[in-house]
Amino acid sequence: MAAPADPGPDPEPAVRHRHAELAAGITENNYRYYVLDSPLVSDAEYDTMMRELRALEEQYPQLRTPDSPTQKVGSVISTDFAPVQHLERLLSLDNAFSAEELDSWAARAERLGGSGPYLCELKIDGLAIALVYRDGLLVRAATRGDGVTGEDVTPNVRTIAAVPARLSGSGWPDTLEVRGEVFLPVAAFHALNERLESAGWPPFANPRNSAAGSLRQKDPRVTATRPLSLIVHGLAVPGEDTGGSGMPVPGAAGAPPAAPATQSGWYGRLREWGLPVSDRYQVVDDLDAVRDFITHYGEHRHDPAYEIDGVVVKIDTLEVQRALGATSRAPRWAIAYKYPPEEVTTRLLDIRVNVGRTGRVTPFAVMEPVKVSGSTVENATLHNADEVRRKGVLIGDMVVLRKAGDVIPEVVGPVTDLRTGAEREFDFPAACPACGTELVREDGGIDWRCPNTRSCPAQLRERLFHLAGRGALDIEVLGYEAAVALLDSGLVQDEGDIFALTAAALAGSPFFVSKQGTLTANAGKLLRNLEEARTRPLWRILVALSIR
Template sequence: MTIEAQIQQLRDELNNYNYKYYVLDQSEISDFEFDMKLKSLQDLEAKHPEFYDENSPTNRVGGTITKNFNTVVHDYRMYSLDNSYSKDDLLAWEQRVKKMVDGDVFYTCELKYDGASISLTYENGVLTKAVTRGDGVQGDEVTANIKTIKSVPLKLKGDYPEKFDIRGEIVLPFDGFNKMNEDRIEIGEEPYRNPRNTASGSLKLQDSSEVAKRPLECLLYTIIGRNLNIQSQIEGLQKARDWGFKVPSAAKLVHSIDEVFEFIEYWDVHRHDLPYETDGVVIKVNSFQHQDELGYTAKAPRWAMAYKFKAEQVSTRLNEITYQVGRTGAITPVANLEPVELAGTTVKRASLHNADQIAKLDIREGDEVFVEKGGEIIPKIIAVDLTQRPADSQPTIYITHCPECHTELVRQEGEAQHYCPNYNGCKPQIIGRIQHFISRKAMDIDGLGGETVALLVNEDLIHNYSDLYELTKDDVLPLERMAEKSADNLINGIELSKQVPFERVLYALGIRYVGETVAKKLVKHFKYIDAIAEATEETLVNVDEIGVKIAKSVVAFFQSDENKIIIDRLKAFGVSLEISVEALANQSDELAGKVFVVSGVFTTVSRDELKKMIEDNGGKVGSSISSKTSFVVAGDKMGPSKRAKAEKLGIEILSENDFLQLLNV
């Protein structure tokens, strides 16, 4: 046997042992025998570097040093999931689903593991890229670290697509976590707080050999890509198992919402027997065709819902109530607590939301309070233990003036929160607005973070976000922890942000109630910042999905003299404040006033492309057929009840080709 053949045989054997042990939980040889084979392979590879393979099992031990993790845009966005906390929530979701799709709806139920989300890319059966979730649009590439996790296949088996992404959770089993903490305590180190945070932190370690020492696992749950030849979620999970991925066996196909409830009730009890942390159940519409029909909101898929198990509660002392000022001037009261362990973390603070919540629960300093950490990241106080209230306790009097600039607070009719109206003079508001401006979903200025923004404001180098474009390298070099290269990156990042498209710039301005979706609607309708600035409330509310509250906020923003000056400065600096020529060329009003419902499977263009064409040409995409529907665009496998409803209402049904001809495509 040739040396190359010996090397390949050892690689194949070790990969197979790894798969059986870490994915199938089957041990075929002893640890000693495995280590001896691995040592033989390492020796052969060292003597014959011409046969190097980056996916050799010897690379599982790590050794790559990554000082800076590259930011990578996901090929397919990683959405969040909508959460539910009761059966009523799930029943309401089921009703929404059944209104939008035809035929029987089945569901895949999966456990929601509490780990660090990851997206793995495979090309021709080989792992090429691993990226953290980040903000869902882009994340950090951590490929070298992920390759050290034994349950992540470096090469796939069987009949797999040419290219696809697979998403999952990096978790740290309880046994491994406890062993890590035993070792740390033995050498006098502080123990890690909880498995989830430890797993997440492991992905960003600079030395991959340190990651290799941690007993991390990767549990996969979603395949994404083109031409996958997979028809459903449950089929996709089985395909992933066949290709060599570790897919939890708890996943189950059910045929009704009652069976969903049975799954939830079973695992609400038996989750405590699992080797990993889990905090709920994810319910997905099983059919991929149905998933396509349901689509996404701005933040989450309509075809999935996360049911959260009942939150853990503890009691502790509320030592003090303090107040924070947000970028919009909103005041948030915060409970400063006697530190207490809750759901694996030490809790020291909890949100009190607003004055009404404090009054409703009669929360006072010195109270023994019950704290809950459920679906929310920030713990909240849910009740007061009145039996332990001190005799000299005094009711909480909500503050009347801003804790930062001492301006008298205002509270508009119908609003839950108090606000500081000192828009241009309250430092936390200024810092918060600039931090929002530079954030990833807004201007995404590389090299500039929230702490640096605070430094720039506190040093009087900037007073609003337009001042960023006047900064020089000499201005920022004296800042704390600012090296020459960091200063170059910051100035270059600011310059590159001038290329950010108009809809993201409008979102970055921080107009109250104008999120990503509203910004896109306004840009599509008005196309230029001046047109938005000159719009009246009446004009604005005529724009799709723009209500009176948003309209009032937009008008107020552009009536401000300070904001007018800032906008003029941004124009002068070359920031994009109008729709691009390319985007404009793809838009028309040809379908204005028309409502389309898209149903079925399409071949020439994808469903998302078809919807974008409708919107780019002035039309509106409806979620279900009604008397307001102008056309139904029907692909293959359109549900019979949808077709019958369209025919009953006299709505014209267009084929895919009919629609493309309508637009002369």
């Protein structure tokens, strides 16, 4: 009988603490990213945390447990939509961030018997989706969720023009599950944000968030107003593990007659069935050609109509895919090469501060508008006073700007060689810019805060807007402009006052009165929303209270 494997050295308490801290942070960020559509950290920061966690578990295997984030795929399940089980598990992809890591993946695959030809395709920054067809008819659409169970979003997906309600042609299996990526084209993303801002609602941070938010609308009619699209890249049939291969292997249970023997061959078959397949993939013979494909789209990443954040490389032959198999979370026959965040240079015109709902005063950079990662940026957070000093930026500097994780604008630092001597330091305010109260800083803290939680207009405005959010009391009509109007008209002094609003009170605010002098439709809708909000569950009330 073989001796048990050596578990390795016992980790120190500090190592266990760091492992627990990383696991908790990644789990929370998974929830914020996949369920709330509101990530707390950039993709780059998330990837750094995950890589550190994996390194600890490699060094100390006893820390690796089934509930570790390294052993799971994607997100937890939101309670907003019914949970449904996928026909076969949906896996994630391992990432490569450099040419060396790509080479290491290819070398590992080759040691296991896998090599080219390789299929290269663009990694769309969208939302993973699984479509179930029975007898050629679309019967269900679900998000990826945890890879085994997802959210049923069928009514919303049916509004997407690119998704066929009935498959074309013939020869499809009786039951099949198509995997793909839902996305919002970049042009449509900008148009949607313009509409949201004009209505007083906050814009989406990026096209991926907008696609996720659009797909998870309660009312499919709202989803239908947003031109979502889809590109498919995988297919599963009952009994065929997609970790073993990305498409059904010829002769497999459930595979159609004369099934293609390659991933790329299946793309042609899917297109015959009326499913949307990318026209930007390429099959190449060796790694040099893979690198050329990656380099080309690194230089032309804004050519496609949708946002991309890398290239997915797959071994094209399905029998080789099946031979390589998968780990608990990702196939060994594919990898996602992630592009670094784009960086540009622009001038820092000013540094200003805003006051958040908990009184936190945050400096932000105002810059000459510049295009980065496909969108125009003119503001970027500077986090806190210490961060401004650490970065060493001066008002008037030329600064390096990047989108961390291709999402959040971030000032990297100044280009000191371009200084003229006219630059000046930023003086952090001593008093709240909204109410004039002297700012305070907790012992050992990094943030300055306005302690006037009761009557600071900026805090109250932000708390009202937060309270109305979909993750809190879900008061649809109470957008940013409506919150400001209620405050300006004196109808609201604190959050509790909104539940005392009446039609007569709203008549005193010009925002809720039409040109004819009658209440607007939104005024009536706000009162109905408030009545519904009285019955929200306790957890929503706790979220709405903005408790620090």
